[in-house]
Amino acid sequence: MNETGPRVWRLLDTGLRPPAQNFALNRALLEARQAGESPSTLRFLRFTPSALLGYHQSAEQELNLDYCRAHGITVQRRITGGGAIYFDEGQIGWELYLTKAELGTADMGAISRRICEAAARGISALGVDARYRPRNDIEVDGRKISGTGGAFDGDALMYQGTLLIEFDVERMLRVLRIPAEKLSDKAIASARERVTSLRELLGRVPVLAEVKARITAALAKEFAVAFAAGEMVAAEHTRYQRALEEIDTPGWVNLVSRPASDAPILEASRKFAGGLLRASLAYDSGSARVRQVWFTGDMFVSPRRAVADLEAVLKDCPVEELEARISGFFALREVDLMTLVPGDFVTVARAALAAEIGTAR
Amino acid sequence: MANVKGCNLPDDLYYNVENNVWARREADGNVTVGMTAYACALAGQIVSVTPKKAGKAIEQNKSVSTVESGKWVGPVKTPVSGEIVAVNEDLAGKPASINSDPYGAGWMVKLKPSNWDGEAGGLVTGAAAASAFEAKMNAEGFGGCSQA
Structure with missing residues (x-):
């Protein structure tokens, strides 16, 4: 703790990775935070084209697996909850690793709200009117621009969100097994009304550095901290390798497997x-x-x-x-x-x- | 039966306060494990649960089940070590029982304890549990079970 300035949290940027690596990092960084081996952290991450299941979901029920296979879209299971999403280079992920003690509450709904409202202010600083929509979305005028979810381990927690910079709604519909899979023009138009992106709202694609800077600034202000760019510590690398061995396997992807006919x-x-x-x-x-x-x-x-x-x-x-x-x-x-x-x-x-x-x- | 800030915490159960879980020694020597009413209030409505499988040996303070609420996913950590001899299969279809009846229909797993006598001493029960939970709730700025 620095007595002359704000607390300093770490800023990590792990770049573009396949989803197994990103989720093994989730596990490793959360465990390390819980073990007291690492500081509280904001991490930015990006994904190669992926179909990402919520922890309790089944690939057969949520995804068009034939389409994913044919188009080189990697299927993976997150460690966080919620629904399946399509994620590619056009979006950025942001996530916080914190402790409940630092937040002064263990109420999970209150924690989601606080983090989402701060992230929404960061997104708004890019020139759009982003708002938190309970329980887990950030939207602009009723259209989703960011979905979020969390995981916890003891006193430590990780909360992550997406941010749609550019987004291909039609591709999302083809990847996900949702009613709009019939892909009528009407269904696509209807899905478009529910989702938006910075590109659509701003008429341009903001540079990634600006997006990261705005989100970082908003979270720094909310938690009265300064962020300093850092690297993973040795213990995190060790935990990462172990987590990757579990997550980068068909067993993890199929951890929950239920027939599509049940859904x-x-x-x-x-x-x-x-x-x-x-x-x-x-x-x-x-x-x-x-x-x-x-x-x-x-x-x-x-x-x-x-x-x-x-x-x-x-x-x-x-x-x-x-x-x-x-x-x-x-x-x-x-x-x-x-x-x-x-x-x-x-x-x-x-x-x-x-x-x-x-x-x- | 203790009631702390509106949360029911039965006197006869053994608690790990930090992990917010309870254990009950049954007549057959097995131990039933679940989440406390306070843990449920913090989580909100639980929508999914995936238990570890029967037959698996789990060490104390390791996860016997994974629960999801409001898109938060986290472990339920067993207060004592043992082999899982039964999982509550009804929860898959009715995860809401965890919130509505955390000490009854909402039980998670039954373990055959490997060291009950050695480990139970580290758990709290009765009035000591109530005061430990009250301290935890105060530290976590908790308003009360009825409001959560």
Whole structure:
């Protein structure tokens, strides 16, 4: 601790790597922080083209593996939670290694919020209006520009996020096994409305050094620290080699393996007075949960972002809570649905579920 | 039954306070392990759980299961060493039981302990557990289980 200035945390930049290396570094740096072998750290990282599973996900359920194989896209499992993503050279990763003691709280939701809000200020400094959207996204005007997730080990934690500098939505749709996999123009257009990138918003690709500098500055300010460029310590190199031996294997990639048939994508559409409303649900029969919902159709909803916000509220929703979450969402905010009513969203989601639940129960 | 800041912490369980886990010696000598109500409150709603497999020997303070909540993934560290003799298969389909009933339906694994007598002494129980958790909650700026 330097008594005349702010605390100093380490800044690491590990460059462009395949995902196994990046995740072995996650494991190594987190373990080393927990063991007290290393300082708190901000790391920037980049990925060669990859399809990245959340820790508890199954490749068969989440990804179009044929497409990944045919296009040289590496499939890997993260050590953090959340959903599958496509990641290539057009995005940058940022992650913090800290201790709960330094944060003064062990409340995981509060930690996510604090880090995401600071990262959003850094992204905003690039000239966009980025905001934290609970629980794990950073968005600009309702469109996702960064997804985040974390891992912890005792008092130490690692929290990581993406930042979409340039992003190929169509490629993402082909990699992920999501309802939009049908790849109609409408589906692509609908996905485009939910995701954005710095290039799209700024009309140019900011240089990486500027992106890193803005995020670094915002995190330095939030945690009242200075960042100094550093290198990995010896103990981290040792832990990295050990972690790589575990992670750079098919056994790790297939650690969770469930058939795609247990995670059906359910769809229904209904004609209401206001037009057609369609719901696509990614459903997990094992836990009777709706993992994700997409609403599309002839909607004239204002503000437009309300649909994306509703979808965010419905992530990982137990079937029995679906109706309450939808009603609760509309009860809490001003949304102009024109001729639709909140019950229409419940009706169409229930219709999508009906066939599956009818046979499963 | 102790209640600390709204968190239920049964007196008869043995706790590792740092790792926020409990152990219960069953009549057959095996030990049931799970997360505390406080750990659940900090985590928020748990959405996924992947236990280690039955038959595996796990050392004290090593992970017997991995849980996910709010995209956070972390280990559940066993308070005592032993071989896993049973895992709670119901949690895969109903991970919410961990939050709603952490000492009952939300149990994680049962171990055949390899050194209960040697290791249990390092765990806390009864009133000592309540005061240790209260100190931990204060240090971590925790508001209370009801608000979490």
